[in-house]
Amino acid sequence: MRHVTNGTPVVLGGALVxxxxxxxxxxxxPAPDAATGAFSADPEARSHIEQLAMNGVRLAEERRGCxxxxxxxxxxxxxxxxxxxxxxxxxxxxxxIEVKGRVKGASTVTVTKNEIFESWNQGVKYHLAIVIxxxxxxxxxxxxxxxxxxxxxxWGVSSVNYDLKALLxxxxxxx
Numbered sequence: 354m355r356h357v358t359n360g361t362p363v364v365l366g367g368a369l370v371x372x373x374x375x376x377x378x379x380x381x382x383p384a385p386d387a388a389t390g391a392f393s394a395d396p397e398a399r400s401h402i403e404q405l406a407m408n409g410v411r412l413a414e415e416r417r418g419c420x421x422x423x424x425x426x427x428x429x430x431x432x433x434x435x436x437x438x439x440x441x442x443x444x445x446x447x448x449x450i451e452v453k454g455r456v457k458g459a460s461t462v463t464v465t466k467n468e469i470f471e472s473w474n475q476g477v478k479y480h481l482a483i484v485i486x487x488x489x490x491x492x493x494x495x496x497x498x499x500x501x502x503x504x505x506x507x508w509g510v511s512s513v514n515y516d517l518k519a520l521l522x523x524x525x526x527x528x
Contacts, residue, residue: 462520464514
């Protein structure tokens with residue numbers, strides 16, 4: 354501390370962070386919407402679509418005779434744990450299902466890094482369920498994609514957008 358002297362601070366650099374939404378608003382650009390695959394700024398619309406998708410998957414799993422537990426609030430990397438009925442006195446492994454609801458006409462699905470890592474950790478137990486929601490709230494799906502993610506997200510990546518059409522091409526047909 355003997356050699357510390359006070360002096361005038363010297364600024365070596367600076368940064369100005371401007372939210373992209375503000376820039377778009379100032380430029381007069383329209384807000385992106387879910388129909389184009391872009392992020393919807395309306396949280397109520399996103400929540401409504403996700404809830405319809407969750408209900409669709411829940412009903413599909415219950416039709417298969419499964420007991421369904423919603424674990425979405427636990428942020429564990431999937432939304433629904435589905436327990437199939439016992440076979441010959443033994444319980445099959447549970448299925449961990451990540452539910453993605455998308456509005457009809459959307460082109461991408463956003464998946465978090467945590468969801469991708471959980472899909473690898475869970476192996477065959479993990480399924481991605483995609484539900485397409487129409488304007489009249491009718492649903493198409495669920496479309497189950499086993500082993501949905503092939504690549505590790507890069508360092509510092511928090512989420513990845515996947516092509517919806519490519520995922521649906523790999524989906525298992527359900528009744």
